[in-house]
Amino acid sequence: MRTGAGRWLGAALAAAVWHGVAADARAAATGAGTASGTVVHLGGTARSLAMGSAGIADTAEPGAIWLNPAGLAQQHGPATSFLHGAWVEGVALEQFAVSGPTPAGWLGGAVLMLRSGDITGYDATGSETGVFAPSDTYTSVAWATAMDRYTFGASASYLRSELADDAKASAMSVDAGAGARLLPLLTVAAAVQHLGGKLNYGSAAARLPATVRAGGAYEIPAYRITLVLDGIKPQDGVVGVHFGAEERFIVRESLSLAVRAGWHSDGPRGGATGAAAGAGLDWHPAGGFGDDPRSADQEHTPYLVKSVRVEYAWTPVGELGAANWFSLALNF
Numbered sequence: 001m002r003t004g005a006g007r008w009l010g011a012a013l014a015a016a017v018w019h020g021v022a023a024d025a026r027a028a029a030t031g032a033g034t035a036s037g038t039v040v041h042l043g044g045t046a047r048s049l050a051m052g053s054a055g056i057a058d059t060a061e062p063g064a065i066w067l068n069p070a071g072l073a074q075q076h077g078p079a080t081s082f083l084h085g086a087w088v089e090g091v092a093l094e095q096f097a098v099s100g101p102t103p104a105g106w107l108g109g110a111v112l113m114l115r116s117g118d119i120t121g122y123d124a125t126g127s128e129t130g131v132f133a134p135s136d137t138y139t140s141v142a143w144a145t146a147m148d149r150y151t152f153g154a155s156a157s158y159l160r161s162e163l164a165d166d167a168k169a170s171a172m173s174v175d176a177g178a179g180a181r182l183l184p185l186l187t188v189a190a191a192v193q194h195l196g197g198k199l200n201y202g203s204a205a206a207r208l209p210a211t212v213r214a215g216g217a218y219e220i221p222a223y224r225i226t227l228v229l230d231g232i233k234p235q236d237g238v239v240g241v242h243f244g245a246e247e248r249f250i251v252r253e254s255l256s257l258a259v260r261a262g263w264h265s266d267g268p269r270g271g272a273t274g275a276a277a278g279a280g281l282d283w284h285p286a287g288g289f290g291d292d293p294r295s296a297d298q299e300h301t302p303y304l305v306k307s308v309r310v311e312y313a314w315t316p317v318g319e320l321g322a323a324n325w326f327s328l329a330l331n332f
Helices: 005-018 022-029 046-050 062-066 069-074
Strands: 079-086 092-102 105-115 119-122 128-132 135-147 150-164 167-183 186-196 198-201 204-207 211-220 225-234 240-252 255-264 275-283 289-291 303-305 307-316 322-331
Touching: 046 255, 046 275, 046 307, 046 322, 062 069, 062 079, 062 092, 062 105, 062 135, 069 105, 069 135, 069 150, 069 167, 069 186
Parallel strands: none
Antiparallel strands: 079 092, 079 322, 092 105, 105 135, 119 128, 135 150, 150 167, 167 186, 167 198, 186 211, 198 204, 211 225, 225 240, 240 255, 255 275, 275 307, 289 303, 307 322
16 A cells, blocks of 8 residues: 555545544544544443433443443343444444453453455545555453442553554553432433543544543333433533433243333434434343253252343434444343
8 A cells, every 4th residue: 555645535534434424524634633533432232322322320231341330330240242233334343241240349341343344545636545444443341349329430441443554553541430329210320431542643643532421310110111311521522412211011021122212412413313223132031041061959050141132223323324233141
């Protein structure tokens, strides 16, 4: 691939599409803005995505690492989750997370990989300069603890970003968060995210988009409804309001169905493209399933998996279409 301004122009434009901010491609190409590493905004859970990317106060699964690490302490046992996102322009996101209790508190880890197919670069004259395949890998380790009605957590993350063979950068960051159950049905939480280093592509450097999040979750048990509301202020964007709702239906004793919808004000071009929707199935047979063959006591054989949760989320991305998210979570 040739060096020169033309190649960097092509890389900047492709990276903007790659990160789902095509509306800001012109600004990115001209160097506008103060933060980079948009991939750090993409982690989460299919449940949260379906509710307008809200739920900082109501995420009790390994994917909480990306929203509020304190949420890990809301879990009832070890768990692991997988998330696949079929995004736009051939972009795909894969996420794996795991967490569980230890004598020192709850520990968790997660890896998020954002990949694209080949993208053709062009110089200032419109001639092809070669092909490159942008990719980001975001790794995080987290710790959380619970004290009475309160939860606290922190995480450390490492981001490696590659726009081209000779355009690579990495950065470290830290997150911290807390939550509190103020009332039996009301939980609130807050977190600061992506504090730390800069991505440095040669002579161009930009800070990771430090973000402040705060929100609440309110349960209505009589109708099996949960309402969530978040406020988000990223360093590289405006204040966003995210809200969503979930209603659960008992299909049978061991199986429940959840339907979800949400909206956020900082979606691509705002308006209806901030909408989101989704559904999930939670299968939790009494005691669990999958006998552990290592147990010598067959009358009291422990179960390997206590419950399985499968979820789907649909999120529009403006003029680029929509993204589809699928997740699988196992509770042990």
